[in-house]
Amino acid sequence: PQNVGILGIELVFPSLFVDQSELEKYDGVAEGKYVIGLGQSRMGFCTDREDINSLCLTVVSNLMKRYNIEPKNIGRLEVGTETIIDKSKSVKSVLMQLFEPYGACDLEGIDTTNACYGGTAALFNAINWVESSSYDGRLALVVCGDIAVYAKGSARPTGGAGAIALLVGPDAPLVLDRKVRSTYMKHAYDFYKPDLTSEFPIVDGKLSIQCYLSALDNCYKLYCEKYQRHHPENKVVGLNHFDALIFHTPYCKLVQKSLARISLNDFLLTTDPQQRKETYPSFHEKYDTIKLEDTYFDRDVEKIFMDYSKETFNQKTKPSLFLANQVGNMYTPSVYSGLVSLLVSVDGDVNKLLGRHVGVFSYGSGLASTMYSISITNDTEKLQALLDKLSYVKPLLEQRTKISPQEFTELMEIRVQNSHRTKYEPSGAIERLFPGTYYLKYVDEMHRRTYEKR
Numbered sequence: 001p002q003n004v005g006i007l008g009i010e011l012v013f014p015s016l017f018v019d020q021s022e023l024e025k026y027d028g029v030a031e032g033k034y035v036i037g038l039g040q041s042r043m044g045f046c047t048d049r050e051d052i053n054s055l056c057l058t059v060v061s062n063l064m065k066r067y068n069i070e071p072k073n074i075g076r077l078e079v080g081t082e083t084i085i086d087k088s089k090s091v092k093s094v095l096m097q098l099f100e101p102y103g104a105c106d107l108e109g110i111d112t113t114n115a116c117y118g119g120t121a122a123l124f125n126a127i128n129w130v131e132s133s134s135y136d137g138r139l140a141l142v143v144c145g146d147i148a149v150y151a152k153g154s155a156r157p158t159g160g161a162g163a164i165a166l167l168v169g170p171d172a173p174l175v176l177d178r179k180v181r182s183t184y185m186k187h188a189y190d191f192y193k194p195d196l197t198s199e200f201p202i203v204d205g206k207l208s209i210q211c212y213l214s215a216l217d218n219c220y221k222l223y224c225e226k227y228q229r230h231h232p233e234n235k236v237v238g239l240n241h242f243d244a245l246i247f248h249t250p251y252c253k254l255v256q257k258s259l260a261r262i263s264l265n266d267f268l269l270t271t272d273p274q275q276r277k278e279t280y281p282s283f284h285e286k287y288d289t290i291k292l293e294d295t296y297f298d299r300d301v302e303k304i305f306m307d308y309s310k311e312t313f314n315q316k317t318k319p320s321l322f323l324a325n326q327v328g329n330m331y332t333p334s335v336y337s338g339l340v341s342l343l344v345s346v347d348g349d350v351n352k353l354l355g356r357h358v359g360v361f362s363y364g365s366g367l368a369s370t371m372y373s374i375s376i377t378n379d380t381e382k383l384q385a386l387l388d389k390l391s392y393v394k395p396l397l398e399q400r401t402k403i404s405p406q407e408f409t410e411l412m413e414i415r416v417q418n419s420h421r422t423k424y425e426p427s428g429a430i431e432r433l434f435p436g437t438y439y440l441k442y443v444d445e446m447h448r449r450t451y452e453k454r
């Protein structure tokens with residue numbers, strides 16, 4: 001099969017949000033710390049009515065309906081998540097409830113976990129399946145979903161929640177470029193969830209940022225090398241090579257710093273002194289001898305390259321931060337919410353996207369990361385159809401309900417107190433959910449969960 005990639009995308013986000021400037025006041029932090037310092041405006045969250053299973057049930061059922069897909073036409077279904085409510089039973093097995101009634105049980109794929117990276121691993125599995133000898137001509141469905149919640153404190157405003165389903169197959173409008181994926185994985189304790197009774201991670205904030213930026217450095221360098229190897233006609237692969245760059249987004253400010261980081265990499269990859277002097281006339285001397293690993297928290301270097309790349313950021317990356325700014329870190333879906341944001345940013349004007357080349361950086365703590373790229377089709381009709389299917393996203397965001405920080409805190413406390421209770425009927429208001437949302441009805445004495453649809 002040719003042009004294997006993403007044929008369709010469906011997104012769900014919570015119907016409730018808390019305003020970040022109200023949260024600043026409530027938390028007693030300096031005004032602007034969350035909104036300007038982190039770049040976050042609103043944070044979506046779920047009551048105890050929703051869990052990872054319900055989010056994924058909603059997104060899959062919405063996608064099947066919107067794209068009019070026969071359950072038997074899905075040959076592979078997999079889930080990437082780090083929201084674990086059962087140490088053995090997969091979310092995929094729960095999703096089978098949407099397929100069994102149609103006699104559709106021949107579906108490969110299962111759950112994949114490593115922090116925010118599981119969705120990308122699942123997507124690669126699906127792409128590889130379509131390109132492999134096991135492929136049977138049907139479509140693959142990749143689901144990423146998470147509920148990102150933190151204990152009270154500095155990390156709490158970087159939460160969020162959501163799920164994204166990606167329909168994968170040949171002749172796609174969004175094609176994953178072959179042979180240029182670059183991966184960087186290593187052992188790190190930057191963010192992890194060893195306490196299985198709690199939804200909260202243990203997080204070393206500063207280390208997590210350093211790990212994220214060093215993973216980006218490594219992936220970018222290797223991506224450039226691989227691209228050149230396979231496209232020797234391209235002498236230099238730098239920021240100019242991409243029309244857009246999307247990133248896993250723990251919070252929007254980190255992504256602006258990441259784009260600056262790539263421009264710093266470009267500076268260091270420009271080894272010819274004359275060329276460096278011409279391209280970076282104002283600061284090439286000052287930073288001639290800097291090393292990437294010494295600069296993760298170097299304010300001067302950060303500022304110079306933030307300023308230098310500001311226009312590029314506004315053009316190539318800012319449009320992809322819309323949902324992250326409005327919903328927060330969704331964990332596994334985060335980078336794909338960047339893709340959705342980019343697609344909806346053109347308000348249906350396909351000409352702004354046709355034939356464009358999009359760089360993608362996916363990161364999951366612990367750590368696993370990959371940079372890859374997507375080529376957007378030149379086929380107007382194909383792209384238009386994809387964009388039309390996403391036209392619900394912006395209006396639905398406006399239909400959310402704002403919750404006060406006080407009530408948000410109380411609702412979070414209910415989650416904390418009850419996350420593993422049995423004989424439990426959740427208390428979260430069903431009427432506040434969007435129509436069509438699956439919700440948790442009951443957890444029985446054997447921890448079996450039942451769901452209903454609003």
Ligand code: ACO
Pocket residue numbers: 030031032033034036037038116154155156157158191203204205206208209212249250251253254329365
């Ligand atoms: N107005 C404007 N900006 C402000 C203000 C203000 N009044 N006050 C602070 N700021 C800025 C700070 O200068 C800082 O920005 P800078 O780094 O560009 O200088 C920013 O706001 C955040 O302030 P910090 O003091 O650095 O924040 P803190 O250390 O309290 O927490 C952190 C930030 C570490 C990101 C925390 O939210 C966290 O741990 N989050 C979860 C971990 C995370 O997301 N890691 C990223 C990769 S891993 C992953 O995806 C989970």
